[in-house]
Amino acid sequence: MDSLLQGFIQAFKLILHLDQTLFGIIFLSLKVSGSALVISTALGLPAGALLGLKRFPGRNLAISSVNTLMGLPPVVVGLFVYLLLSRKGPLGFMGLLYSPSAMIVAQTILALPIVTALCSSAIVNIDPIIRLSARTLGATPGQETIAVIREARYGILSAIIAAFGRVMAEVGAILIVGGNIAGYTRVMTTTIALETDKGNFELALALGIILLMISFTINTLLHIVQQKGSAPGS
Amino acid sequence: MKLVATNITKLYGGRTILSDCSYSFSTAGTYVLIGPNGCGKSTFLRICSLLEQPDAGELLFTAEGKQLPHDIDLRRRMTLVLPRTGVFNATVFNNVAYGLKIRGMDSGLLHEKVIKALEVVGLSHRKKQNARTLSSGETQRLGLARALAIEPEILFLDEPTASVDEKNTTIIESIIQNLKKDARTMVIMTTHDKEQADRLADTLLLMKEGIIAVRNL
Numbered sequence: 283m284d285s286l287l288q289g290f291i292q293a294f295k296l297i298l299h300l301d302q303t304l305f306g307i308i309f310l311s312l313k314v315s316g317s318a319l320v321i322s323t324a325l326g327l328p329a330g331a332l333l334g335l336k337r338f339p340g341r342n343l344a345i346s347s348v349n350t351l352m353g354l355p356p357v358v359v360g361l362f363v364y365l366l367l368s369r370k371g372p373l374g375f376m377g378l379l380y381s382p383s384a385m386i387v388a389q390t391i392l393a394l395p396i397v398t399a400l401c402s403s404a405i406v407n408i409d410p411i412i413r414l415s416a417r418t419l420g421a422t423p424g425q426e427t428i429a430v431i432r433e434a435r436y437g438i439l440s441a442i443i444a445a446f447g448r449v450m451a452e453v454g455a456i457l458i459v460g461g462n463i464a465g466y467t468r469v470m471t472t473t474i475a476l477e478t479d480k481g482n483f484e485l486a487l488a489l490g491i492i493l494l495m496i497s498f499t500i501n502t503l504l505h506i507v508q509q510k511g512s513a514p515g516s
Numbered sequence: 517m518k519l520v521a522t523n524i525t526k527l528y529g530g531r532t533i534l535s536d537c538s539y540s541f542s543t544a545g546t547y548v549l550i551g552p553n554g555c556g557k558s559t560f561l562r563i564c565s566l567l568e569q570p571d572a573g574e575l576l577f578t579a580e581g582k583q584l585p586h587d588i589d590l591r592r593r594m595t596l597v598l599p600r601t602g603v604f605n606a607t608v609f610n611n612v613a614y615g616l617k618i619r620g621m622d623s624g625l626l627h628e629k630v631i632k633a634l635e636v637v638g639l640s641h642r643k644k645q646n647a648r649t650l651s652s653g654e655t656q657r658l659g660l661a662r663a664l665a666i667e668p669e670i671l672f673l674d675e676p677t678a679s680v681d682e683k684n685t686t687i688i689e690s691i692i693q694n695l696k697k698d699a700r701t702m703v704i705m706t707t708h709d710k711e712q713a714d715r716l717a718d719t720l721l722l723m724k725e726g727i728i729a730v731r732n733l
Contacts, residue, residue, distance in 0.1 A: 415602030417567060419615035419662060420592035429614075433605055 289487025296488050303465070308492065311469040314382055314456065315449040318389035322397045323442055325390075330401025330441070331431055345402065351395035356388075360458030363388045367459065380461040385469070388455040393445040400444055404437025405430060436508050443504050450497055517579045517593060517669045517702070518542045519564060524573035526559050533559045534726040537573070541670075546696060546703040548713040551723035557706040558599070558674050560723070564704065565596040565672045579669075592619060594670035599678050601659030608634070608650070609643040611658055615666040633665035636691060653684030660691060671695070673705035677712065685712075692716055 296304060333345055365371050367379040367387075378384045408430050416429035431438070453471035460467035462476060470493045477486035524537040533556045541547060549557050562568045564575065566586055577584040584590045595615070604611050612633050616626045634640045637657040642650065647658055656676065663671055673692070677685040689712065695701050696718075707713050713720055722729045 409602065411598065411600060411602035412604065413602075414567070415598065415604075415662075416614070416618075418565065418596045418598065419618070420588070420595065420666065421618050422588055425618045429604070436605075 285483040285487065288484045290491065292484045293488035293491040296485075297492065306465065307468055307470055307473055307489075308496070310382065310467070311450070311471070311493075312496070314385045314469060315389060315446065317386045318393050318449050319397075319442060319446055321386070321390045322393035322445060326394050326397030326441075326445075327401050327431070327438065329398045330438075331405055331427060333398070333402040334405030335427060335430065345399075348395050348399045348402070352399055354392060354395065356392060356452045356454035357458065359388050359391050360455035363391065363455065363459045379459060380463060380467060382460070382467055384459040385456040385467060388459045389449040389452065392452060392455060393449050396445040396448055397441050400441030401434070401438050404434040404441060407437065408433045439504060439508055443501060446500065447497065450493070517577060517584075519670065519702075520576040520578075521560075521564060522574045522576070524560065524563055524570045524575070526556070526563060526568075526570050532726060534563075534570070537726060537728050539721065539728050541702060541704060544699045544702050545718035546692065546705065546716055547719045547721060548717035549704070549706045549721045549723050549728070550708065550710060550713045551706075553708060555723050556726045557723050560728075561596060561672045561674050561704065561706060565594055565670075566591050567596060592666070593668060594672065595663045595666060595668045596672040596674060597659050597663045597676060599675040601655050601662075603647045603650070603655060603658065605646070605648055607643065608639055608645055608647045608658060611647045612661045612665050615662060619666070629665050629667075633661040636664055636694075637661040638687060653680040653687075656680050656684060657688065657691075660688065664691075667701075669700060670702045670704060673703065675706055675708070677707070677709070689716060 329348075333341065333348070363384060364379065366373050367376065367384055368374055369379075378387070412433050413426050413430050416426045421429060451471065453475055456467075456469060457472050457475065460469070460472065462468050462472040468476075470489055474486045474489050474493070477483075477489070519541040521540075522538050524534050525532070526534040537556070537560060549560070551557055559568070563570050566575075575586070577586075577590055604614060609630055612630045613626055616629060621629075631640065631643075634643055637660050639650075639654060639657055639661060642654065647655070650658060656679065660673075660676065676692070677688050680688065692703060692705070693716065695703055705716070707716075719730070
């Protein structure tokens with residue numbers, strides 16, 4: 283109980299006197315997870331649209347596979363990326379292991395199935411009459427697709443929020459491929475794991491609180507955008 | 517623009533919906549197709565507006581004596597108003613602007629045309645509102661405004677008043693009546709309301725078991 287209270291006090295102290303090291307850790311967390319999110323959205327949204335709008339052989343298998351991959355254990359992804367990037371691995375020549383780039387790769391693999399699956403379900407759930415209406419008004423097939431994706435925009439935002447939650451909270455994969463190197467690959471979650479190991483509970487807890495606050499702020503902002511978009515009576 | 521439908525046949529799951537349906541829509545004015553539910557009126561409209569392919573038969577569009585290819589340019593010279601309007605989650609203004617935006621119209625002209633269409637259907641005061649908050653009658657008028665904004669040469673209306681109250685029915689009917697003044701637009705509509713058909717039709721067509729017959733007024 284005492285360390286909980288101390289944790290809160292220290293968290294506020296840390297926030298008030300945001301030092302260079304802590305700021306660097308927070309910034310790297312956001313940079314790694316943000317980059318992973320941008321890449322997985324750029325890949326996952328078209329993939330989700332394809333799964334949601336096109337009928338092709340193997341589509342059901344593809345959807346089941348993507349849904350399964352949503353539950354990928356981070357440590358398994360970490361191990362996979364480690365083997366891929368380690369010196370003897372197929373991509374070892376790139377020298378990416380224990381770098382922020384490796385962490386972005388790992389988190390992209392974790393976020394991609396979530397973005398793809400949830401975007402696809404957001405797009406599938408759009409009333410087919412939207413697409414038909416666009417067509418009656420003279421849309422080309424490409425413009426029809428854009429009309430449906432635009433209609434699903436708030437569902438797509440939810441997909442991104444869910445993926446963001448997943449990668450910001452994740453520690454297993456980035457610890458394996460990033461190595462938790464101070465000042466280079468150390469992020470909030472890996473610091474929390476390290477400080478807990480060292481018995482430095484107050485600092486670990488303080489970082490945990492900061493992590494939650496950042497997540498809370500970003501989620502609140504996205505939620506406000508979402509609320510604005512869902513009209514009453516719809 | 518003229519439209520000649522020849523021997524249009526359509527089957528759904530082995531059941532014949534339209535069989536050898538032929539008609540020549542050659543003069544401007546309002547054509548009203550009446551007939552019982554499930555007689556193939558809507559299917560005929562969707563095929564004529566190039567949203568669906570017939571299983572057999574031919575559609576011939578001509579303008580100034582020339583036959584027009586069935587491409588996007590032709591599709592953009594006409595539109596079909598669906599019995600249920602697929603409302604985009606956007607403002608009333610942007611819903612009506614959609615057809616013009618995808619045609620790449622510049623914003624000044626677009627604004628002018630949207631405002632005009634909204635005035636015609638009496639929704640100007642709602643232009644900034646999210647279209648999904650409209651009542652069902654207003655939603656149907658929104659569907660009409662979206663179609664009018666693109667100034668189609670052929671306007672297909674599928675049961676335009678099937679799901680609206682009396683007041684909105686009167687409004688929609690008067691909009692269709694007013695279209696007659698504009699000789700450029702040919703209106704081809706379906707209804708199951710015999711009295712409405714009598715009020716609006718220049719040419720009354722009876723559809724029964726997938727075949728069209730002309731009825732004298």
